[in-house]
Amino acid sequence: MSKLKELEERIKKDGRVLGEDVLKVDSFLTHQVDPELMAAMGQRFAEVFADAGITKVVSIEASGIAPAVFAAYALHVPMVFARKSKSITMADELITADVFSFTKQVTNHVSVSKKFLTSADTVLVVDDFLANGQAGGGLIDIVEQAGATIAGLGIVIEKTFQPGRQLIEERGIKVVSLARIAAFVDGEVKFAEADA
Amino acid sequence: MSKLKELEERIKKDGRVLGEDVLKVDSFLTHQVDPELMAAMGQRFAEVFADAGITKVVSIEASGIAPAVFAAYALHVPMVFARKSKSITMADELITADVFSFTKQVTNHVSVSKKFLTSADTVLVVDDFLANGQAGGGLIDIVEQAGATIAGLGIVIEKTFQPGRQLIEERGIKVVSLARIAAFVDGEVKFAEADA
Numbered sequence: 001m002s003k004l005k006e007l008e009e010r011i012k013k014d015g016r017v018l019g020e021d022v023l024k025v026d027s028f029l030t031h032q033v034d035p036e037l038m039a040a041m042g043q044r045f046a047e048v049f050a051d052a053g054i055t056k057v058v059s060i061e062a063s064g065i066a067p068a069v070f071a072a073y074a075l076h077v078p079m080v081f082a083r084k085s086k087s088i089t090m091a092d093e094l095i096t097a098d099v100f101s102f103t104k105q106v107t108n109h110v111s112v113s114k115k116f117l118t119s120a121d122t123v124l125v126v127d128d129f130l131a132n133g134q135a136g137g138g139l140i141d142i143v144e145q146a147g148a149t150i151a152g153l154g155i156v157i158e159k160t161f162q163p164g165r166q167l168i169e170e171r172g173i174k175v176v177s178l179a180r181i182a183a184f185v186d187g188e189v190k191f192a193e194a195d196a
Numbered sequence: 197m198s199k200l201k202e203l204e205e206r207i208k209k210d211g212r213v214l215g216e217d218v219l220k221v222d223s224f225l226t227h228q229v230d231p232e233l234m235a236a237m238g239q240r241f242a243e244v245f246a247d248a249g250i251t252k253v254v255s256i257e258a259s260g261i262a263p264a265v266f267a268a269y270a271l272h273v274p275m276v277f278a279r280k281s282k283s284i285t286m287a288d289e290l291i292t293a294d295v296f297s298f299t300k301q302v303t304n305h306v307s308v309s310k311k312f313l314t315s316a317d318t319v320l321v322v323d324d325f326l327a328n329g330q331a332g333g334g335l336i337d338i339v340e341q342a343g344a345t346i347a348g349l350g351i352v353i354e355k356t357f358q359p360g361r362q363l364i365e366e367r368g369i370k371v372v373s374l375a376r377i378a379a380f381v382d383g384e385v386k387f388a389e390a391d392a
Contacts, residue, residue: 031308035266065257069266072231073234113222
């Protein structure tokens, strides 16, 4: 059972619905971050994937980092975050994917250094949102290119009315979400059933 | 005493010196992240600033997030990270500063939502590196614009041969670094004395 009750409560209390399909959670996840909640999330991901033999958590800057690093902390493995721009200190061989952001309306070329992801790894991919499956899909592309095993995609907030989960599951990847949103009705969040 | 012995050891073991003045620590801090080390850093920052009445930790995406969120966790306060690009879900009034990145050779317009930083806050600013003082200085600009009190700047790795610390201290801000690098000699890291 992956549902995190305190996350649903926090979304109800502090999440703000914008327009048809945007949930703003910048008071505890995407801009201001509640570290106790992140620790609870990390713990929950670690419980769900306790027997999966995870060797690495992979995420993407910036909002994925906080939940991912606490998942890695609870699993006692390193976390690697994909970067959106090259730095001069990142001259190694890179594994890359293109990720379109609907909220920012830009395509980011994201990359991970080959040396941090190999065929010996079993990876839990963690991200903040699953909506259209762009970021999660790009991260899975990268992990597959590295020849690593993917144990699953751990998501903080899933919007079930967008196609992300289906796209990921069609690739044979297990999706685990801590909160699943079925709809926004009159500015209120309606939750879907949790993952088994 | 702010020096974190396990960080110095990790820098010696896994840090790589590039050219004259670049230290690459992408195997445990800036790309792959060691969560146990982040937790130790967060704990140390919390010890140093235990009596400072911190209400918020402020950092900047992306590499600042992991140490900052563990500092916030240890201090039992929220963490806010300044963002480098606007998202459509960030339409609120913003406090902004320009930050030049020497490693990436770009100027980032960084911003924090006004609602997450007020004159009632006492802030610990946390960042991964202190070299020329650009990122730290920009974050301090933002905190000052908000009218908040600055308790100090907590740095993971300081390069003492670059002017960052002096620029920050001239503004009356306390600087606390977990590792202080005096020089790179033949590709080896030489540490400076730790903060008192």
